[in-house]
Amino acid sequence: MITQGQRRAALLTASTLSIALLASACSAGDGGEQGGEASGKLEYLSLAENTAVKDTLTALSEDQCAAPEEASPLSVTTQPQASFDQQLQLLAGQDALPSLFATGNSPQVIKDVHGADQLVDIDAELEELGKSDAIIPAARSTIEALYDGEVYVLPSEFNVEGIWYNKALFEENGISIPTTFDELATAAEQLAAAGVTPMAAAGKDGWPLTRLVGNYIYRSVGPDALQKVADGEAKLTDPEYVEGAAKIAELGEAGAFGPSVGSIDYTTAMNEFLTGKAGMYYMGSWALANFNDPAQNQLGADGIGFVPFPDVDGGSGDSTQLAANIGVPLAMSQSAFDDGAKEWLGCIADNFGTQSLAEQGVITGFAADDALDVEPLTGIVQDQIASADTTVLWFEALFNPKATTTATSNAQLLVTGQMSPEDFMADVQADLG
Secondary structure, three states: OOOHHHHHHHHHHHHHHHHOOOOOHHHOOOOOOOOOOOOOOEEEEEEOOOOHHHHHHHHHHOOOOHHHHHHOOEEEEEEOHHHHHHHHHHHHHOOOOOOEEEOOOOHHHHHHHHHOOOEOOHHHHHHHOOOHHHEOHHHHHHHHHHOOOOOOOEOOOOEEEEEEEEHHHHHHOOOOOOOEHHHHHHHHHHHHHOOOEEEEOOOOOOHHHHHHHHHHHHHHHOOOHHHHHHOOOOOOOOHHHHHHHHHHHHHHHOOOOOOOHHHOOHHHHHHHHHOOOEEEEEEEHHHHHHHOOOOOOOOOHHHEEEEOOOEOOOOOOOOOOEEEEOOOOEEEEOOOOOHHHHHHHHHHHHHHHHHHHHHHOOOOOEOOOOOOOOOHHHHHHHHHHHHOOOEEOOOOOOOOHHHHHHHHHHHHHHHOOOOOHHHHHHHHHHHHO
């Protein structure tokens, strides 16, 4: 049996490669300490690029969570996203994780930390607090799918993904809302014929394209398709998996992503859709912040519709199985989980969902006040979440960091015909082992 000490030693060994690069990272942030043992503060280590969680926690500290704030004042430090995973590995190897922290870019990193017995069992603690219902069922389903059936993270967001479409362009060109993948391909052809980019996509970033590959596989093979790959029961090079890459490559060959998809980044793709230059846009509901901003959205709130990724004829999955993620999950350090941190956990469970939705317009995986007035598009997403029984993950969710990088780096090559579907899947599979 592997002991806790052996697990921690293994994690420390894995992180030593990062120490030289991160010697200066230990002091990065807004000030304050990044330490593991209880310090009388709630120390939150945040992604520097993500301010929503910090803002919500700060607002709670000044109002609903004033009592835990008095006992354990909130202290925020930040780390750039590019080096966040390495910093977590470093801190975990030193058993110096802060009270509360974002879990980084790769789910595997926090799984490794969990394997070293350094995380609070969120499920057990919420049950002890009498707050097991604080995490909504769809978010719990997503967490369990992502973390091997366990709940040791908090869902700071809950995003469903799908195809947003320009209602006016669809109506002007006689396009029906696609319910099958073949209908989606036809809609793309009609939009291209009308001189409109069919689907805005950030090919430069890669992941918006691999999201499509993953969705096709989930619809065709079934909701457990990529879990089978993770478990070694299937390979990405199996014909039914290669078909997913091939179908998205065919969309690219037909011009569905426009002529310059490889040079388009996230902001450009978002702008292309919101200014009416693209008919469709596959994206998660985190984009509601942009959609609900009149300065960005030239289509108007009533000008955008939403449809889940459509069915594949004869497939074992279906469009009721929404693609979902929990944004940047939060975890709590076992070594820093004192009475103050526990009190904070209870207050977060009660108030984070409502506060985030009311002030940030961000839907989280926590229950929120039903009486809140929300923007129309936000309401559409809430209805989708309420009706979802099963969620599926994104393409790289269960991949290791190396395979994730390979997939996203090669995505633009796949859709521009510079790499075959077979080679694309073989390269990713090789990194999975």
